[in-house]
Amino acid sequence: MNNSTADYFITLSNKLSKDNKVVVLTSKIRKTNITLDESITILKWPTKRPTTWKGFWFLCKLVRDYKPDIMISMFSFVNLFLIVGWLYRIKIRVAWIRTLSSQYAQKKHKVYRKSVIYGLSTDIITNSVATKKDVSSFFYIPDRKITVLPNSVKDYSDSLQDIMTATESLLYVGRLHPSKGIDVLIQSFSQLLNHFPKLRLVIIGHGHILNDLVKLTESLGVSNRVSFLGEKDKETVLKAYKKSYCTIIPSHSEAFGFTVIEAMSVGTCVIGANNTGIKEIIIHEETGLLFETGNIDDLTLQLGRILNDKDFRNNLARNGYQRFFNKYENTYAINRDSEFFKRKLSS
Incomplete structure (x- = not known):
């Protein structure tokens, strides 16, 4: 979308594509401020929300075809990405959490389910120390799994x-x-x-x-x-x-x-x-x-x-x-975050 979040993730994808094959899955494909590198494959999710069996089998097929080293997910894609990544023993399974638990309905069975799913990750990224503490205490995720990578935006001055x-x-x-x-x-x-x-x-x-x-x-x-x-x-x-x-x-x-x-x-x-x-x-x-x-x-x-x-x-x-x-400037953050994934790949 036409916002700072999209600017960041498109720029990060471009940076990662210099040394890796990058595949982007999205629920909507729209015009953006920044052009994605031609080497990046962009695929549209087959259903309205990534919570169906059709989406599950779609992702399973992609994982079998591409055999990724890293799967990164956020928002509503997290559940399926972590489950499928765990089933196929993907080396690095990342959930990128950008929202506090207080923003969601806190029904006990949903909290427990989310705790179990987050447990399938190898790494969790949060955008602040506050979010890290929230994830750790609310979903019982050990601190060693969580890395803080703050949000960033372009310098518009x-x-x-x-x-x-x-x-x-x-x-x-x-x-x-x-x-x-x-x-x-x-x-x-x-x-x-x-x-x-x-x-x-x-x-x-x-x-x-x-x-x-x-x-x-x-x-x-x-x-x-x-x-x-x-x-x-x-x-x-x-x-x-x-x-x-x-x-x-x-x-x-x-x-x-x-x-x-x-x-x-x-x-x-x-x-x-x-x-x-x-x-x-x-x-x-x-x-x-x-x-x-x-x-x-x-x-x-x-x-x-x-x-x-x-x-x-x-x-x-x-x-x-x-x-x-x-x-918090984009160039600094993109270099920081791409190095994080580079270290994960080499470990």
Whole structure:
């Protein structure tokens, strides 16, 4: 798809294809920002979801034909990939986990089943220490099996130099879901308007609580200062990051926090809730600011600090970009992750 996740995995596939035969299985084949290497085989999954017997036999045939050394899977493909990989004794069976268990229904039989399936892996990759701890404790996976390889995005700073920062614009990007803490942000924003009446809050994303959030802005009397833009393409989102004075990530929990590094990648300032994957990226008062999760007054306090001190804000933004470039930029991450798989193959 046209997003940072797709950019990363296409680039990683291209990197791995330099020394290996790479086969990509996907539920949908669409146009992408980055072209896959011609040597890569792209196959469409035969069913709507990879949870059927037809999909099982399809994968078995591919494994017999290609005899892979490594099988890497994520999201809904994990179960079949690990089961088939175990049955055919594939040397390296990787589950790439990018979401916290709290995002799923936690029925006991499903948790037990997932624990058993994860046990069939030789390696598990997580995108943060928080996700690693979650997988280890929730699914009883030994730490020795789990490697943390943080998410990454491209460096977009050079392509957005002509966009000026709007000093009175705050931004949220993400799903409109109760776990994202958007209500906390809106209530904090309403407090800020008492001291900064020209502020605007831009919310990009879609979700089932949109009407509830609109009603909240109306009840607080701030609906004329809050813009709900819906879902936008990647280019529009990047420009919104660059234009914003600050991007806020108020989530109650995050496996990683893609929004944090995307905002950092264009050189804007970030403020995030002090929990899980977010606090692994933001170094408080150095590369951004953290506030106590769910605490409206603390978020208002932290936002007030950068609104009252532009130099402080700009310094945080510069340091945030440098942290992104050193640790979460695509080129660095692709080299890191391809070396991980190279070591696995040679072990």
